[in-house]
Amino acid sequence: MPPNPTPIPLPTPDLRQRITDLAQELHPAAVSNRRYLHQHPELSFEERETQAYIAGQLDELKIPYRKIADTGLLAEISGGKGAGPVIALRADIDALPILEANTTDYTSQNKGVMHACGHDVHTASLLSTAGILASVKDHFSGSVRLLFQPGEEKLPGGATLMIKDGALEKPAPAGIFGQHVHPPLAAGKVGFRPGIYMASTDELYLTVTGRGGHGAMPHNAVDPIVITAQIITAIQQLISRNTDPTLPAVITFGRIESDGGATNVIPNAVRLQGTLRTLDEAWRKELHLRMDKLVTGIAAAMGGQAELTIAHGYPFLKNDEKLTHWAMQEARHFLGEEQVVELPIRMTGEDFAFYTHHLPACFYRLGVGRPGEAERPVHTDTFDVDEACLQTGGGLMAWLAVRSLVV
Incomplete structure (x- = not known):
């Protein structure tokens, strides 16, 4: 009491x-x-x-x-x-x-x-x-x-x-x-x-791996930047389409960097850092599972790989x-x-x-x-x-x- x-x-x-x-x-x-x-x-x-x-x-x-x-x-x-x-x-x-x-x-x-x-x-x-x-x-x-x-x-x-x-x-x-x-x-x-x-606070660390190549010949490469763009858009839909509208939740990626790359060079990999925040522990746990399935599935479907690490933060x-x-x-x-x-x-x-x-x-x-x-x-x-x-x-x-x- x-x-x-x-x-x-x-x-x-x-x-x-x-x-x-x-x-x-x-x-x-x-x-x-x-x-x-x-x-x-x-x-x-x-x-x-x-x-x-x-x-x-x-x-x-x-x-x-x-x-x-x-x-x-x-x-x-x-x-x-x-x-x-x-x-x-x-x-x-x-x-x-x-x-x-x-x-x-x-x-x-x-x-x-x-x-x-x-x-x-x-x-x-x-x-x-x-x-x-x-x-x-x-x-x-x-x-x-x-x-x-x-x-x-x-x-x-x-x-x-x-x-x-x-x-x-x-x-x-x-x-x-x-x-x-x-x-x-x-x-x-x-x-x-x-x-x-x-809110609860989790740190997100995502690596998207493809196969580098010449920017003018994307068919000979697996572009991790395009895969990353698809992943970011899809992850945001976990908030807008899957989260109860009455339950606050936020996913933000605040840092994105490629492994090399230039105006005409497709890099081998892209690395992202972000944060997940919500006010419900059950939905927090569910989001962890859904994000992992989503990023690996999208990357595989596009010929690449994705590895998501979630650093569990404060409740x-x-x-x-x-x-x-x-x-x-x-x-x-x-x-x-x-x-x-x-x-x-x-x-x-x-x-x-x-x-x-x-x-x-x-x-x-x-x-x-x-x-x-x-x-x-x-x-x-x-x-x-x-x-x-x-x-x-x-x-x-x-x-x-x-x-x-x-x-």
């Missing part, structure tokens, strides 16, 4: 104000942490300096922790009101292989690596949450488990390693919360989506309905009615999805946009945030944790 999924009396206004004040007091430290992390980004599963930095911050707060999933950390804050459930809070800590184009005093110092997806914000916010919870721990029972997770951006996803190493055991948390930057929302706002929210992300509606209401109590919005389904993926298939979970969006400025999308070399978001991020997550454990 989700923690406190039904409305419960609010604690004294003093506690809400105390958490609000602490989030404000810790905001300069959160900005400092975020800028340090932004300057020193590390790729997935290589986050050793990041791990050491987080450990140093936890040491200052006197919060016990242990290393997990090689480059991750798991910390625990025990409440002062005795035994109770565990609530987990997660931040991812890895960066992307992007050369930053921003020119700020906190621009990445690791050339070609950038926190372009806001994981520096997630980590700094959770450190701020840790500071708040350490200061108000006498107000709740049970404990809050902090997951500083590596490798969100790379298969198999750091969440799988955290789970394998026992992050959700001894005891199992009653629920888990995660937040993610969202440039379309202004700083100070947050967004929620109860139920299925994000779809499902927010627990009761927990997420409860969290939305609590966010309204903490931030104000006008600061909380409901979001549409999106076809991007997140390895937080693995947690959502193990226990009640709520993954929500943290507004980071600057009013009056053009949006700076994630995964771009100009991504940046309004650092006022750190006060919202640290404070709201602390409030959700405390409210989950209040007695």
Whole structure:
């Protein structure tokens, strides 16, 4: 069951104000942490300096922790009101292989690596949450488990390693919360989506092999480019003609390259890379089978061969309905009615999805946009945030944790 999924009396206004004040007091430290992390980004599963930095911050707060999933950390804050459930809070800590184009005093110092997806914000916010919870721990029972997770951006996803190493055991948390930057929302706002929210993500690697030859004599060759064109068109019909129109699904090939070739040369082979996304695990499995039959059948019928490799990625992300509606209401109590919005389904993926298939979970969006400025999308070399978001991020997550454990 989700923690406190039904409305419960609010604690004294003093506690809400105390958490609000602490989030404000810790905001300069959160900005400092975020800028340090932004300057020193590390790729997935290589986050050793990041791990050491987080450990140093936890040491200052006197919060016990242990290393997990090689480059991750798991910390625990025990409440002062005795035994109770565990609530987990997660931040991812890895960066992307992007050369930053921003020119700020906190621009990445690791050339070609950038926190372009806001994981520096997630980590700094959770450190701020840790500071708040350490200061108000006498107000709740049970404990809050902090997951500083590596490798969100790379298969198999750091969440799988955290789970394998026992992050959700001894005891199992009653629920888990995660937040993610969202440039379309202004700083100070947050967004929620109860139920299925994000798509499964699989990587597609396809090699189509023919027989090269002169472009003026195609009858003496087996043209893999023409075979590939037929395959791409046919695969798209798996979406338009075979998928239930009420079920979102996407197949995209984002990279195509031939093995040689020129204006008058037919190459021997073509290689493609793509992605498959859907919101239903049964249909996801069926699409895997249909794609394999389709590509091999078309290639064989045209005299060539095709080999499809599917790298199984993250499952779809499902927010627990009761927990997420409860969290939305609590966010309204903490931030104000006008600061909380409901979001549409999106076809991007997140390895937080693995947690959502193990226990009640709520993954929500943290507004980071600057009013009056053009949006700076994630995964771009100009991504940046309004650092006022750190006060919202640290404070709201602390409030959700405390409210989950209040007695």
